[in-house]
Amino acid sequence: xxxxxxxxxxxxxxxxxxxxxxxxxxxxxxxxxxxxxxxxxxxxxxxxxxxxxxxxxxxxxxxxxxxxxxxxxxxxxxxxxxxxxxxxxxxxxxxxxxxxxxxxxxxxxxxxxxxxxxxxxxxxxxxxxxxxxxxxxxxxxxxxxxxxxxxxxxxxxxxxxxxxxxxxxxxxxxxxxxxxxxxxxxxxxxxxxxxxxxxxxxxxxxxxxxxxxxxxxxxxxxxxxxxxxxxxxxxxxxxxxxxxxxxxxxxxxxxxxxxxxxxxxxxxxxxxxxxxxxxxxxxxxxxxxxxxxxxxxxxxxxxxxxxxxxxxxxxxxxxxxxxxxxxxxxxxxxxxxxxxxxxxxxxxxxxxxxxxxxxxxxxxxxxxxxxxxxxxxxxxxxxxxxxxxxxxxxxxxxxxxxxxxxxxxxxxxxxxxxxxxxxxxxxxxxxxxxxxxxxxxxxxxxxxxxxxxxxxxxxxxxxxxxxxxxxxxxxxxxxxxxxxxxxxxxxxxxxxxxxxxxxxxxxxxxxxxxxxx
Amino acid sequence: xxxxxxxxxxxxxxxxxxxxxxxxxxxxxxxxxxxxxxxxxxxxxxxxxxxxxxxxxxxxxxxxxxxxxxxxxxxxxxxxxxxxxxxxxxxxxxxxxxxxxxxxxxxxxxxxxxxxxxxxxxxxxxxxxxxxxxxxxxxxxxxxxxxxxxxxxxxxxxxxxxxxxxxxxxxxxxxxxxxxxxxxxxxxxxxxxxxxxxxxxxxxxxxxxxxxxxxxxxxxxxxxxxxxxxx
Numbered sequence: 001x002x003x004x005x006x007x008x009x010x011x012x013x014x015x016x017x018x019x020x021x022x023x024x025x026x027x028x029x030x031x032x033x034x035x036x037x038x039x040x041x042x043x044x045x046x047x048x049x050x051x052x053x054x055x056x057x058x059x060x061x062x063x064x065x066x067x068x069x070x071x072x073x074x075x076x077x078x079x080x081x082x083x084x085x086x087x088x089x090x091x092x093x094x095x096x097x098x099x100x101x102x103x104x105x106x107x108x109x110x111x112x113x114x115x116x117x118x119x120x121x122x123x124x125x126x127x128x129x130x131x132x133x134x135x136x137x138x139x140x141x142x143x144x145x146x147x148x149x150x151x152x153x154x155x156x157x158x159x160x161x162x163x164x165x166x167x168x169x170x171x172x173x174x175x176x177x178x179x180x181x182x183x184x185x186x187x188x189x190x191x192x193x194x195x196x197x198x199x200x201x202x203x204x205x206x207x208x209x210x211x212x213x214x215x216x217x218x219x220x221x222x223x224x225x226x227x228x229x230x231x232x233x234x235x236x237x238x239x240x241x242x243x244x245x246x247x248x249x250x251x252x253x254x255x256x257x258x259x260x261x262x263x264x265x266x267x268x269x270x271x272x273x274x275x276x277x278x279x280x281x282x283x284x285x286x287x288x289x290x291x292x293x294x295x296x297x298x299x300x301x302x303x304x305x306x307x308x309x310x311x312x313x314x315x316x317x318x319x320x321x322x323x324x325x326x327x328x329x330x331x332x333x334x335x336x337x338x339x340x341x342x343x344x345x346x347x348x349x350x351x352x353x354x355x356x357x358x359x360x361x362x363x364x365x366x367x368x369x370x371x372x373x374x375x376x377x378x379x380x381x382x383x384x385x386x387x388x389x390x391x392x393x394x395x396x397x398x399x400x401x402x403x404x405x406x407x408x409x410x411x412x413x414x415x416x417x418x419x420x421x422x423x424x425x426x427x428x429x430x431x432x433x434x435x436x437x438x439x440x441x442x443x444x445x446x447x448x449x450x451x452x453x454x455x456x457x458x459x460x461x462x463x464x465x466x467x468x469x470x471x472x473x474x475x476x477x478x479x480x481x482x483x484x485x486x487x488x489x490x491x492x493x494x495x496x497x498x499x500x501x502x503x504x505x506x507x508x509x510x511x512x513x514x515x516x517x
Numbered sequence: 518x519x520x521x522x523x524x525x526x527x528x529x530x531x532x533x534x535x536x537x538x539x540x541x542x543x544x545x546x547x548x549x550x551x552x553x554x555x556x557x558x559x560x561x562x563x564x565x566x567x568x569x570x571x572x573x574x575x576x577x578x579x580x581x582x583x584x585x586x587x588x589x590x591x592x593x594x595x596x597x598x599x600x601x602x603x604x605x606x607x608x609x610x611x612x613x614x615x616x617x618x619x620x621x622x623x624x625x626x627x628x629x630x631x632x633x634x635x636x637x638x639x640x641x642x643x644x645x646x647x648x649x650x651x652x653x654x655x656x657x658x659x660x661x662x663x664x665x666x667x668x669x670x671x672x673x674x675x676x677x678x679x680x681x682x683x684x685x686x687x688x689x690x691x692x693x694x695x696x697x698x699x700x701x702x703x704x705x706x707x708x709x710x711x712x713x714x715x716x717x718x719x720x721x722x723x724x725x726x727x728x729x730x731x732x733x734x735x736x737x738x739x740x741x742x743x744x745x746x747x748x
Contacts, residue, residue, distance in 0.1 A: 378736055
């Protein structure tokens with residue numbers, strides 16, 4: 001029968017008895033010789049009143065029983081002593097003449113000799129069996145514990161949860177009063193995770209743990225039974241942590257416990273190594289992504305910034321050459337181009353700065369309840385008067401307010417409006433519609449442009465993505481910025497085909513403030 | 518003040534390139550332009566002569582532009598136009614509350630600059646009293662009779678609404694901070710009560726805007742205040 005079975009089958013009432021027998025056994029293990037002496041003495045006292053009821057020879061059986069019981073509780077040394085003491089006690093108290101070691105019946109000498117041999121053999125045998133049984137039980141418990149530990153560690157996401165599981169295993173497996181896990185963190189410092197009832201001597205324990213980390217040797221070293229244990233966790237490049245197991249009521253840690261702690265330590269080391277590799281892989285991935293973005297950024301920026309700069313410079317230096325006298329209208333026309341180039345440059349730089357601010361979190365999100373019309377109004381105010389005539393508005397009067405960072409949302413919608421104006425035929429209308437759909441406020445921006453091919457729809461909101469039709473201006477950041485801002489508002493942005501162009505739709509959660517509005 | 522004398526503008530900016538550009542734009546329009554690269558230099562110029570307008574960059578090498586605004590305001594009534602970068606909202610508000618009259622965000626066009634300069638000089642000039650009647654597209658605001666018409670129809674405004682509108686409209690094109698409106702219309706102790714102001718502006722828009730859902734006259738300057746726009 002296994003330990004686990006026994007635990008399951010044990011009726012509740014027996015639990016108290018088992019606790020008591022366990023205590024007796026623990027005491028017997030700790031003081032085997034005293035236990036043997038006491039057992040023989042008590043049995044003798046118990047046997048004496050009934051001395052006349054059985055034959056003198058039969059008392060040998062009683063002492064044999066005592067020897068077996070002692071062997072079972074206290075082990076080999078206790079069994080030996082019990083056998084020897086029983087030998088004398090039987091002779092002294094039960095074989096006539098009583099209270100002497102002399103014998104009336106010479107045959108009794110043979111009995112005594114046989115008793116001694118049988119007692120010793122049975123005692124030793126029982127002790128061996130008992131040791132094997134308890135070893136088997138311990139290793140079964142260890143195997144269960146380690147199995148659960150490694151299974152748990154495989155599925156654990158963080159060092160914190162690993163530490164929790166380790167502490168639980170240490171306390172349960174070793175019945176320790178307290179335990180701690182030290183993990184090597186950044187800058188070579190040990191980070192401590194304590195079991196719930198952290199010991200008062202935290203500082204001393206942490207110091208010892210630090211020494212163990214440096215030396216890589218467990219404390220105490222080898223074999224000697226100890227009341228506390230420090231076991232280093234070895235990684236491929238040195239010690240990565242230390243396990244500490246604190247005092248144990250009524251006992252010390254022997255080689256069995258040491259073996260178990262070592263096994264737990266090995267499992268923990270594997271976990272830590274795994275966690276480290278995972279971390280390295282993630283960092284590597286992030287670096288690669290950053291590297292890729294950087295190269296896209298550099299090529300995109302250098303192209304986008306240099307193009308208007310080059311054209312403006314060429315125009316202005318051309319005018320300065322002085323070899324051709326341009327009439328004022330032609331001059332104004334040329335300068336108009338320069339203004340256009342500079343405007344593009346300004347927009348590009350704003351895009352880059354905005355994206356950098358959004359991504360670094362420097363642009364603080366300061367939401368308040370606004371009516372969407374207020375925001376659309378400010379978007380339109382920023383549109384060129386000429387282009388403003390192209391915009392058809394459909395904004396109903398009674399729309400609920402949205403919770404928004406005014407400036408950011410205006411930027412997001414403004415990007416869509418500019419985008420629509422830019423990618424549709426000159427003079428064609430751009431429609432801006434606000435409407436309510438359940439708990440969402442939708443803002444549509446529709447143009448009569450070429451539309452966005454189905455295959456590109458999921459990508460137009462990516463940074464630096466520029467559709468096939470997007471010849472000419474733009475860093476390819478405008479829609480990415482819109483996406484970023486709308487997402488920050490808890491909304492979404494999408495694109496679909498409109499009647500004869502594209503329809504970008506921003507969906508925002510409605511903020512019902514003031515209740516009665 | 519005689520009409521023949523050119524109006525003078527002092528440009529305070531630490532960037533020589535921008536100083537040069539501003540000087541040439543303004544000088545070409547007949548303004549008399551002085552310039553200073555720092556607050557110390559600005560004080561030297563101010564000691565000689567008080568200009569009709571101060572154009573001030575907020576980032577200066579020696580003294581903070583907002584602090585300088587406050588100092589100038591304590592002894593001069595000259596209008597101040599502040600130049601700032603786009604991200605410096607807090608600076609704009611602080612400058613306006615410190616006594617600046619308007620701001621321009623860099624980069625700006627010559628047209629924008631000249632419009633602001635003209636508006637500020639007109640206001641600052643004692644010779645030109647505020648018009649008694651202001652026409653803004655479909656709106657007609659009669660400051661004397663304290664009434665407002667839209668497309669010839671009189672609109673009933675509350676006293677508070679009229680005062681807000683009057684304050685914004687007489688500073689058309691200029692941003693007015695929420696604090697300025699609140700302390701002028703309600704009094705200094707209400708200067709932080711932005712929510713009240715927004716409710717009144719909302720009601721005002723409903724009455725005067727042709728399309729209140731998308732206001733065209735009273736525009737929100739997020740985080741700063743409001744601006745009355747004439748198309």
